[in-house]
Amino acid sequence: MSIATINPATGETLQTFAPLTPAELETRLQRAADAYQRHRRRSLADRSTMMLRAAEILEAEKEQFGRIMVTEMGKPLKAAIEEAAKSASGCRYYAENAARFLADETVETGASRSFVSYQPIGPVLAIMPWNFPFWQVFRFAAPALMAGNVGLLKHASNVPQCALAIEDIFRRAGFGEGVFQTLLIETDRVRQVIEDPRIAAVTLTGSMAAGAQVAGTAGKAIKKTVLELGGSDPFIVMASADLDTAVGTAVKARVINNGQSCIAAKRFIVAEPVADEFERRFVAGFTALTVGDPMDPATEVGPLANEAQVKTIADQVERTLAAGARLLAGGKRLDRRGCYYEPTVLSGVTRESPAYHDEVFGPVALLFRVENIDEAIALANDVPFGLGASAWTSDPAERARFIADLEAGMVFINAMVASDPRLPFGGVKRSGYGRELGPFGLREFVNVKTVWIADGEKGGQRLSESE
Numbered sequence: 203m204s205i206a207t208i209n210p211a212t213g214e215t216l217q218t219f220a221p222l223t224p225a226e227l228e229t230r231l232q233r234a235a236d237a238y239q240r241h242r243r244r245s246l247a248d249r250s251t252m253m254l255r256a257a258e259i260l261e262a263e264k265e266q267f268g269r270i271m272v273t274e275m276g277k278p279l280k281a282a283i284e285e286a287a288k289s290a291s292g293c294r295y296y297a298e299n300a301a302r303f304l305a306d307e308t309v310e311t312g313a314s315r316s317f318v319s320y321q322p323i324g325p326v327l328a329i330m331p332w333n334f335p336f337w338q339v340f341r342f343a344a345p346a347l348m349a350g351n352v353g354l355l356k357h358a359s360n361v362p363q364c365a366l367a368i369e370d371i372f373r374r375a376g377f378g379e380g381v382f383q384t385l386l387i388e389t390d391r392v393r394q395v396i397e398d399p400r401i402a403a404v405t406l407t408g409s410m411a412a413g414a415q416v417a418g419t420a421g422k423a424i425k426k427t428v429l430e431l432g433g434s435d436p437f438i439v440m441a442s443a444d445l446d447t448a449v450g451t452a453v454k455a456r457v458i459n460n461g462q463s464c465i466a467a468k469r470f471i472v473a474e475p476v477a478d479e480f481e482r483r484f485v486a487g488f489t490a491l492t493v494g495d496p497m498d499p500a501t502e503v504g505p506l507a508n509e510a511q512v513k514t515i516a517d518q519v520e521r522t523l524a525a526g527a528r529l530l531a532g533g534k535r536l537d538r539r540g541c542y543y544e545p546t547v548l549s550g551v552t553r554e555s556p557a558y559h560d561e562v563f564g565p566v567a568l569l570f571r572v573e574n575i576d577e578a579i580a581l582a583n584d585v586p587f588g589l590g591a592s593a594w595t596s597d598p599a600e601r602a603r604f605i606a607d608l609e610a611g612m613v614f615i616n617a618m619v620a621s622d623p624r625l626p627f628g629g630v631k632r633s634g635y636g637r638e639l640g641p642f643g644l645r646e647f648v649n650v651k652t653v654w655i656a657d658g659e660k661g662g663q664r665l666s667e668s669e
Contacts (some may be wrong), residue, residue, distance in 0.1 A: 205359045205386050210276035210505040210541040211495055219362045221387050227395075230383050234325040234352050235400040237380025242322045242350040246301045249348050253297035256344075256375035260290035260336075267336060267367060272496045274361045275332045276505040276541065277459050279497050289340035295623035296644065300348035303641040304648070315655040320648045322350030323426075324402030327395055329416060331407050332358035332507055333462045339368050341621070342405050343382060345644040347372070351402070353382045356392055360508055393419050403427065403647050407464070410586075410632050428636030428646050430464065430628055432561045433589025435619060436582035437467035438604070440575065441475040443594035444616070449480060452567075453487035455592065455618040457545060460504050461565030462511070464633075465590045465612075465619045468561070469568045471578050477571045481530070481549070488531045488545045488567065505541040506564055512541045515564040518556050522548060525555035530569070559585055575600055583609045589629035590619035611637075 206218040222230070241249075260267065268282035277285075307318045328342045335357065343353050357365035365384040372382035385395065396404055396419045403426040406416045413431040420427045437455060439448050455467035472480045496504030506512050512535055519533055532546030549569040551558050557568055572578045582591060590612040593604040601615050611629035612619055621627045626637040636646055 205362050205388075207274050207363055208360060208508065209273055210507055211497075212540055213509070216273065217363070219386050221391075222385060227385065227387060227391070230354070230380075230385060231325075231395070231398055231400050233380035234354055234383060237378065238322070238324050238352045240378070241347070241352055241381050244350070246304065246348070249350070250297040250300065252376045253293050253344060253348060256371055256377075257290040257293035257297065259371050259374055260286050260293065260340075264290070267364075269497075270363050270367055271335055271361075272504075274364055275335060275507045276496050277462075278501050278504050280499065281459065282496075285334060285337050289336045292337070292340045292623045292639075293344045296344040296348045299641075300345070300644060303644045304349065306653075311654070313654045314657040315653075317653050319651045319653055320349070320645060321651055323647055323649050325352050325354055325400055326647050327354045327356065327401050327404045329356045329392060329404065329406040329408065329412070330358065332361045333459055333464075335361040335364035336368065337621075338407050339365075341623070341627070341638050341643070343368075343372070345639075346647055347377065347381065349644055349648050351647055352380060354395070354401070355382070355384045356387060356395070357384065359389070362386060392416075396420055396425070397423055401425065405636075405638075405647075406430070408432075413634060426647065428628075428638065429634035430589075430636075430638065431587075431632060431634040432464045432563075433587040433610075433629060433633045434468045434559075434561050434585045435465055435587075435590045435592065435610075436469045436471050436608075437618075438578050438582060438591070438593040438595075439470070439472045439476065439480055440578070440593070440595040440597065440600055441473045442596040442600065443476070444596070445476055445479060445483075447616075448594040449483040449487060451592075451618050452480075452484055453491070456567045457488075457491060457503050457565045458618075460506060461545075462507060462563050464561075465621070467567075467592055467618065469570060469582070469585075471570045471572055471581050473578070474571055474573055481569060484567070484569070485530050485547050488547050491545050493536065493542060493545065503545055503565055506543055507541065509541055511564060512543055515543050515562065515566060518560065518562055519546060519548070519566060522551060522555040522557040525552050527551045527555060527557070532566075553584075561587065575603055579603065579607050583607075586632040587629065588631035589633040590614065592617065592619050 207216045264286035267286040271282040369384040405428040407430040413429040494501040530547040532544030536542035545565040588609045591608045591610040626640040626642040628637040
């Protein structure tokens with residue numbers, strides 16, 4: 203796949219980029235290694251000042267950055283501007299809290315002093331997707347750089363301008379040469395970078411297949427990885443739910459980012475007593491959505507990111523219908539220039555159909571009916587993924603069951619799943635491992651170092667001399 207800006211609203215190739223030569227890639231890798239030795243010794247106060255400057259740049263130029271995102275991957279302009287602003291909030295969060303998260307933690311032992319110290323580990327390679335081309339990067343980069351690491355970004359090949367803009371933001375913020383670099387390279391060269399001894403760790407957001415390849419390569423080299431591999435999030439509505447709020451949120455939760463979000467609600471599991479009414483309102487909400495030019499403020503759903511996405515979605519829908527599902531809305535590519543697919547609702551999805559187990563990465567919703575909470579939880583958990591889950595109920599006992607029994611890294615009650623800089627983000631099962639955001643995200647790529655200081659000859663009193 204070429205490294206190029208192709209406007210998904212028109213199909214027009216706007217700009218192409220030459221991949222780094224082997225010599226250029228070597229220069230960037232060595233630059234990162236050299237920059238790490240300088241950056242790790244910077245005070246947290248200095249890092250914080252620079253990170254706050256990055257936030258200021260994002261806030262001041264959020265409309266410009268938003269337009270770059272829209273041009274490269276097609277999300278509505280309002281959402282793109284909000285993404286730039288959210289990236290700024292992530293920078294501010296870590297600038298203001300990293301010193302607290304990284305502070306030495308004293309542990310009472312037999313030593314004169316013993317404590318845990320959180321120290322950087324080196325250059326971290328980030329392999330990032332196109333769907334949130336700014337936020338996905340900043341939620342890795344802000345904590346990594348505040349911890350004293352340096353970052354190398356292999357972004358998706360269809361968002362090179364976003365990748366270069368992010369590198370420029372950190373440069374203008376004062377981080378200096380080599381602290382954050384974009385690598386414009388082809389996918390088949392990523393293995394070489396992971397295996398390079400100068401790379402300390404890898405983080406990836408992407409498909410299960412990509413995650414398995416990255417984890418395998420990094421594992422052979424004994425390098426830490428964090429993987430966020432998508433999901434097929436359930437949106438469960440019980441009879442006790444506030445149906446008005448649940449339906450309105452359900453439509454938004456499915457088509458956010460043109461339906462191309464790992465934490466978008468994809469499977470709508472509804473209790474039988476309210477299923478007919480939910481279906482009627484939900485389908486009406488889908489058919490009323492405004493699909494069009496993502497630069498138009500009235501647009502609610504823009505194009506999919508590229509031609510391959512359209513073909514994949516169309517194939518999944520066609521095969522699911524062939525397996526016995528019913529089409530309630532949409533179901534086809536729009537007859538217009540660009541990568542547009544109709545907002546689609548399917549019901550009666552059988553367990554044998556591709557949409558049942560696979561992630562459907564576009565504006566396609568699957569409706570299911572259940573008799574009780576046991577069926578709802580069993581159906582919600584009956585997929586390989588475990589990223590997020592949203593459950594709607596006014597019953598405290600039901601709420602407790604969902605929190606305890608849903609197999610997900612995040613459970614939201616009476617709200618749609620969303621990322622927040624203050625809370626850990628990540629999943630279980632084949633949705634990956636490790637966490638981004640919150641204090642946990644900052645500590646994923648640090649050396650958790652035990653320190654034991656003794657004044658006496660015997661080295662202090664320990665519980666055991668054995669390992």
